[in-house]
Amino acid sequence: MSEFKDILIDQTTRVLKDYCNHEVIEAADNTWPDALWDALAKIELPLALVDPDAGGAGADLDDVGALIRLSGNFAAPVPIGDTMVANWLWSVAGGAPVAGPVVIVPDSGSICTHDSAGRSTTLDGTLCGVPWGQNASILTVAGNTLILIPAGGDAACEQQHNIAGDPRPDLTFFNVTLDADHTRPLPEGWDSSTLEEYGALIRSAQMVGAMDRALALAVEHANMRNQFGRPLAKFQAIQQQLAVAVEQVASAAAALDGALAATSNSADFGFAVAVAKVITGRAATSVAAIAHQVHGAIGFSREYDLQHVTRRLWAWREEYGAELLWQRRIGKRVLAGKGRIWDFITASGEDQKI
């Protein structure tokens, strides 16, 4: 682990400990947590992944993956992972990074028309379930064009929430025109699923972080709580369940690390991300269930912190493609290839493109 990564983790942990407590998370469903976001912005996380030449900190995807995982661990009710990645992607395409929150909507083709000279883009229609859509800029793709829709003002917002209570409003645009500063040609090697893959990678990292927390809370509870004159941790029935949770978190963390290690411009990146989203989604279901079972009634209460991470696990496993979508993509590729699945699993590069 690099020293730079240690510093980033240390700084981010301190900010989250100070600004992402129970009350902040509970209030965030209808109030943008200004203090938390400002503290994250102050340590320059929104530009962490952006190249230093473009004004960023030049962290790599592995560093930032650790920070996103941390944000999941604290159930942070802000799109900090989304922003770090979206700003980087936008800057790679030649755009100027944004200081405020940025989120990803993989495809807006159905509401976008580009003028024939390629100088402007008009938005007309509704984007559903946009993360923090009333506060964030939106990075999206329509056809071969990458678009950054600026935050605020130009859309009618109908508030919706995911089951964690995080804002996922529907935004309706009425003939909103964006100039050429807000569009870029899709960079070499990207395609219509690139943004969705990064979205899935972000949610996978958040889920691993949330699972780290759910497991740690369950282990701590099992060691502290006494029944029948001894800690729950002494009961084999409890040990066996928590061992399964440990295995699930470990497998999810391994899948995440595999995706973070995959070269982002390599053809097999999509497969690594698909594996990560499938494995973290499956693990999320299992770990949330076990953590609740081990906690008994206390875990079902609003005032106890477990629900902050388990409700997010249930929400995040659906976002940017549930397990089924990514499984279908992998499976279709394998069926189309006609070869052994073993050859596909052991391949790399173009031979493992989904």
Next chain:
Amino acid sequence: MSATITFPAVSLPPQTEEVRRDVRAFLQTCRDDGVFTPSGNSWAIFNAEFSRRCGAAGFLGMTWPNEVGGHERSMLERYVVIEEMLAAGAPVGAHWVADRQSGPQILRHGSDAAKALLPKIAAGECYFSIGMSEPDAGSDLAAVRTKATRVEGGWQITGTKIWTTFAHHSHYIIVLARSAPQTDNRREGFTQFICDLSAPGVTVRPIVNLAGTHEFNEVVFDAHFVSDDFVVGAPGQGWDLVTGELAFERSGPDRFLSAHTLVEMAVEAADDDDRSAEIIGGLVARLANLRQMSVSVASMLEAGQSPMLEAVIVKDLGAVFEQEVPDTVRSMIDVAPQMGGEGLAREMAHSVLHAPSFSIRGGTREILRGMIARGVGLR
């Protein structure tokens, strides 16, 4: 403390791809020559001809020094060889135990006389069995009662081992025996002995498994003599040696590829529709994930670490996966299992009938999960 166990992502070095091509070509030749037809659970299939060919091709004792018949390759190169063989359903059972654990133990802890067996193991001509379980010592290995008594020039072994795979074919068995009276620490006083299965004082009786196959045996030792130079390690070191080897035994691709032949056949037979794609995609994602974790453990072993807990996690997750394969396939295609013959129906029968053993051999699920719980601070 954090309860999350880490498996750093490792990419296989480029030279392993050369090895992979070599193994695939070798396996193709073996199939063309009629040496084997692919089958699941193939590390429980005994085929001496295949093992001799593996030896001649340099695929056994791969990481051992040249002077004992080895090939001084890396653990990751060996990893690629065994994953390719298992994925191809090749019958590695004859040499499996000798190559995976007996040989490495002898290399590290054996006398010169014992090391003289290594070239034969590497040639695919000398096979070993594992002598741990007993009628009253299964998961509770410290209950082993087979007794080793000091005699002139060596030890006399008396007792019974059970569930001993291929004792009726193997040349040797490494027996864990009590060589000193039990103390407060039940794990003290054990020693491992290399016993010649053809020698006087050893009786091998068959135990047929539920699939109707003879793999298991009961092995009875009646005052069987073992000379001092066939003791593995020092007397009293038995427990440490046995547990030290478990990371090697538990994390390999054999722990999630037992039903792989069925997976490949099912994919070939599947309809080209969304539902099949979703099920196949799930299998591929889990396999890729398990393989990545298993490669990560191989890389830790290569680096001289002792990833006990990591190996246990791979084994338990792998056993759950390979046990679920038959039912996953049943949810995708309609196939009635059939005994005998070849193809999907036979493979389904084989996998259904062998699946119960996947979470028992090499440490039961309950024991493994107990170790994991202890490893993260429960108990």
